[in-house]
Amino acid sequence: LSLKCTNLRAEVVELEGIPLTQPIYSTWDQVWKFKARPDDLLIATYAKAGTTWTQEIVDMIQQNGDVEKCRRDTTYRRHPFLEWSVLEPSELRYSGLELAEAMPSPRTIKTHLPVQLVPPSFWEQKCKIIYVARNAKDNLVSYYHFHRMNKELPDPGTWEEFMEKFMTGKVLWGSWYDHVKGWWKEKDKHRILYLFYEDMKENPKKEIQKILKFLEKDVTQEVLNKILHNTSFEIMKENPMTNYTMEFQGVMDHSISPFMRKGAVGDWKNHFTVAQNKKFDDDYKKKMADTSLVFRTEL
């Protein structure tokens, strides 16, 4: 089993300076030519920023709070993961492109692509996009544990080593700093709703209402409360359709670290040493000097 798992570890290739997996790289021409439809909704994030959570909120809204409908399939299959493809082994085969192309409208599509790599048709079709950003420290911690448990991703190395890779952008989907800044810069030029994980934690009702408004949807107070309840960390952790336990057997090892790990703001404090924190902060200030973006690392 350990041999099989080692073989799954992704080979990383750079595309325009962005580290991606080999299958993404080899299907890139098709990803770039993807035909978005005007009523597509794109959920874009840096990996581990709260994608699954946002996907569940959006689906609950689209299904008008019907829990059974939301349980029609896993998150991974309800919302095609645009650029993601797994070719082998065959039982894990997945093509975000094929899934999207076969899906009737209106579609909700997930991506981790930095803004400059989003297929042009999304801009041409003026699709709505929800972008969710999470503070760098918690995002890094979550990404580290995800690499430990998900054998489809490169081996993270030690915490110290992974932190270094994160700071230098040598991780899948590239630099967190460039990702959040890049999307922030584009947000007012397009139909982009830019949300923060920390705001969602602090006041989920308020953020759900922002999403409702953005999607031009109205729900009753009762439905709103149902959405709130069913998209809470505690419920999603136990929901097999959202907690990633139904797929990826032999790939994700939830005993190493569950997909629904902590769902908190400020867990970075349990990981950073004082020296690491200082180094990270000094570097952060430099990398984020050219943006008006402000993150909260605690609530």
Ligand code: A3P
């Ligand atoms: P942690 O590893 O910090 O727990 P993504 O979906 O982008 O991969 O992000 C996964 C992160 O979002 C994980 O963070 C996960 O626990 C957290 N998450 C998932 N659902 C959540 C929810 N309903 N509320 C809060 N956090 C949630």
